[in-house]
Amino acid sequence: SRSRPSVATTRSKLGSSGTGTGERLSSRAVPTVSVLIAAHDAEAYVAAAVESVLRQTVTDLELVVVDDHSGDRTPEILATFDDPRVVVLRNDEQLGLAGSLNRGLDHAGSRWVGRLDADDVALPARLERQLERAAGGSLAVLGTAVRDLDAAGNHGRVHELPVGPGAVRWHALFSSPFFHPTVLLDRELLDRHGLRYDPAFLESEDYDLWTRVLAVADGDNLREPLVLRR
Numbered sequence: 001s002r003s004r005p006s007v008a009t010t011r012s013k014l015g016s017s018g019t020g021t022g023e024r025l026s027s028r029a030v031p032t033v034s035v036l037i038a039a040h041d042a043e044a045y046v047a048a049a050v051e052s053v054l055r056q057t058v059t060d061l062e063l064v065v066v067d068d069h070s071g072d073r074t075p076e077i078l079a080t081f082d083d084p085r086v087v088v089l090r091n092d093e094q095l096g097l098a099g100s101l102n103r104g105l106d107h108a109g110s111r112w113v114g115r116l117d118a119d120d121v122a123l124p125a126r127l128e129r130q131l132e133r134a135a136g137g138s139l140a141v142l143g144t145a146v147r148d149l150d151a152a153g154n155h156g157r158v159h160e161l162p163v164g165p166g167a168v169r170w171h172a173l174f175s176s177p178f179f180h181p182t183v184l185l186d187r188e189l190l191d192r193h194g195l196r197y198d199p200a201f202l203e204s205e206d207y208d209l210w211t212r213v214l215a216v217a218d219g220d221n222l223r224e225p226l227v228l229r230r
Helices: 046-054 074-079 096-107 126-134 165-172 187-192 205-213
Strands: 033-039 061-067 086-090 112-115 139-149 155-159 184-186 218-229
Touching: 033 046, 033 096, 033 126, 046 061, 046 074, 061 074, 061 096, 074 086, 086 096, 096 112, 096 205, 112 126, 126 139, 126 184, 126 218, 139 205, 155 218, 165 218, 184 187
Parallel strands: 033 061, 033 112, 061 086, 139 218
Antiparallel strands: 112 184, 139 155, 139 184
């Protein structure tokens, strides 16, 4: 199995199941940042995604992986990670991406929650760069640029989205202003305004959430490509 060194802030590895919410544990030490991955039949790439989070320069983190009732080897692969920062929640039935992300948000212990898709890779300084930008500001969501990654592991072109709260709002009138697997979210703001993903949206659950978030707070993007996107 893969082992990782312990960190100052640790918590027990959980094997929770179910589909309910309200699972955040008050007894857990609060990490600097939580990272949320939803995985369904992701055996080909989920190990690389998890490893990229555990290699972040910010080590005081928790990684919440919601296994959306996978039928392949995803549960077995996730079980090989012997690191107290990894929390695996398994859905008893398939909830879809929006429902799984909502479950993960309800469980996350930190104010800041970073997203990553189960087939993508976060570059080591990603969370550090985003937390530096978000500190002391009024941002509710902060994304980054992405670089393409093919099945063979080759890097491709860089894709950027607008930088600056005004440019983000303008872009949001026409399409999603953030690459979903790159965002860092202020979960406390989401809680305060009752904001979550809407499971009725099967393909644009992120765009729908951003339109509602930007009605109450600002968003921005970093120009750096800090996520490799398949």
